[in-house]
Amino acid sequence: MTDFTTELTDRLTRYCAIDSQSDADSPTSPSTAIQLDMQRLLVDELTALGAQDVQLTPYGAVLATIPGTAAGPTIGFLAHVDTAPQFNATNVKPRVIKGYNGGAITYPDDPTLTLTPEAFPYLAQKQGHDLITASGLTLLGADDKAGVAILMTAARHLLDNPDLPRPTLRLAFTPDEEIGRGVDAQLPKDLGVDFAYTFDGGKVGEIEDETFSADGATVVIKGVSIHPGYATGKLVSAIHLAGKLIQTLPQATMTPETTEGREGFIHATDMKGSAAEMKITFILRDFEREGLEAKGALLRQVCEAVAATEPRAEITCTITPQYRNMRYWLEADRTPVDLAYASARDLGLDPVSIPIRGGTDGSRLTEMGVPCPNLFTGMQNIHGPLEWISAQDMQVATRLCLAIAGRAAGGERSVCRHDPGRRQHVVADPAKTTNPGGRGRIWKVVQEIL
Numbered sequence: 001m002t003d004f005t006t007e008l009t010d011r012l013t014r015y016c017a018i019d020s021q022s023d024a025d026s027p028t029s030p031s032t033a034i035q036l037d038m039q040r041l042l043v044d045e046l047t048a049l050g051a052q053d054v055q056l057t058p059y060g061a062v063l064a065t066i067p068g069t070a071a072g073p074t075i076g077f078l079a080h081v082d083t084a085p086q087f088n089a090t091n092v093k094p095r096v097i098k099g100y101n102g103g104a105i106t107y108p109d110d111p112t113l114t115l116t117p118e119a120f121p122y123l124a125q126k127q128g129h130d131l132i133t134a135s136g137l138t139l140l141g142a143d144d145k146a147g148v149a150i151l152m153t154a155a156r157h158l159l160d161n162p163d164l165p166r167p168t169l170r171l172a173f174t175p176d177e178e179i180g181r182g183v184d185a186q187l188p189k190d191l192g193v194d195f196a197y198t199f200d201g202g203k204v205g206e207i208e209d210e211t212f213s214a215d216g217a218t219v220v221i222k223g224v225s226i227h228p229g230y231a232t233g234k235l236v237s238a239i240h241l242a243g244k245l246i247q248t249l250p251q252a253t254m255t256p257e258t259t260e261g262r263e264g265f266i267h268a269t270d271m272k273g274s275a276a277e278m279k280i281t282f283i284l285r286d287f288e289r290e291g292l293e294a295k296g297a298l299l300r301q302v303c304e305a306v307a308a309t310e311p312r313a314e315i316t317c318t319i320t321p322q323y324r325n326m327r328y329w330l331e332a333d334r335t336p337v338d339l340a341y342a343s344a345r346d347l348g349l350d351p352v353s354i355p356i357r358g359g360t361d362g363s364r365l366t367e368m369g370v371p372c373p374n375l376f377t378g379m380q381n382i383h384g385p386l387e388w389i390s391a392q393d394m395q396v397a398t399r400l401c402l403a404i405a406g407r408a409a410g411g412e413r414s415v416c417r418h419d420p421g422r423r424q425h426v427v428a429d430p431a432k433t434t435n436p437g438g439r440g441r442i443w444k445v446v447q448e449i450l
């Protein structure tokens with residue numbers, strides 16, 4: 001079997017050294033021009049590899065085709081090129097720890113930092129692996145440069161080996177995933193696939209087909225502003241009302257810090273303003289539509305209750321949909337999930353599905369008609385200085401990508417049974433794509449809960 005670890009390590013360290021952080025406060029698309037540095041590099045590399053239809057779209061995504069050598073569904077593979085705005089991502093200095101000895105890892109640029117297998121048990125399983133970390137002052141950016149390196153390596157391998165059977169494959173490298181703007185309205189059409197996968201997950205074996213459903217909410221409180229010297233009986237402080245509103249919302253339950261597993265939350269992410277006017281920003285999260293609606297209704301109720309205490313104030317609550325649990329669509333058409341499970345089992349893995357307490361580009365894509373589960377890359381401790389990844393884990397992810405392409409080759413197109421008008425997809429040879437072992441243990445638990 002081809003060893004991909006050297007190529008993956010080279011690609012990851014090269015890509016991570018390029019600053020491509022996104023910025024939620026920027027109104028442009030992509031949100032930062034530096035993301036285009038990565039994109040132009042990928043355009044050059046894909047062109048040099050012999051990929052077809054290589055394109056940098058007006059919305060900043062790079063698309064390319066790996067021509068098929070067999071019938072089968074057109075499959076999309078996605079990774080995002082931006083890194084998280086939550087931590088310093090400038091001047092990333094990736095370093096490789098060859099043959100990890102199982103001990104504590106220290107950092108050249110911050111001696112106070114350590115990464116230990118005691119604190120991070122997954123690390124204990126990686127003795128002997130080649131690990132990639134940052135130097136202590138920045139995140140690494142394996143989220144999601146690992147996905148980029150995995151897809152570029154798989155693409156290189158397939159383009160070098162035209163004899164390997166695969167259907168037509170489409171690659172997409174998206175900007176601005178970390179700020180929830182990775183899926184442009186044009187992307188599903190431009191991608192032109194039957195279904196897709198993001199490579200943006202964690203531990204080896206994790207195939208994620210369930211995410212939060214998400215809404216955003218903005219509460220604006222307008223008080224009555226008067227010179228405080230003449231304010232008796234007249235001034236209405238928006239700050240006091242904002243305090244009352246936060247105080248009235250659940251604090252011992254339904255917050256990110258008091259929930260886990262399948263529990264949702266209401267989270268105030270930002271509050272700013274003055275005595276005259278305050279603006280509070282919330283995110284609402286739940287795995288179920290009903291649960292998400294209930295959280296929105298509770299927020300509105302609290303707003304109304306606070307408004308009732310002070311009729312001179314004006315309180316408005318605006319709720320905006322963000323993304324929806326991909327499970328609703330993947331349940332109706334399990335083709336991509338079953339194909340990923342079967343391919344993972346081909347590699348001797350024991351795949352598991354864990355509901356993600358967040359969203360992915362795949363959540364939006366799935367909702368927009370392109371079923372898109374999320375697959376593991378190996379990335380760990382993302383969005384901070386202790387981020388690390390094993391080259392051997394990335395190699396397993398690369399093999400999964402190749403296995404999916406190989407298994408899908410030879411499938412035939414048919415109209416989707418569950419929603420015939422929606423799109424074409426594949427029902428491949430059942431012997432190839434069914435999932436005889438059924439879903440993993442965790443999925444059974446999830447089904448019981450449902």
Ligand SMILES: [Zn+2]
Nearest residue numbers: 080143144200
């Ligand atoms: Zn990511």
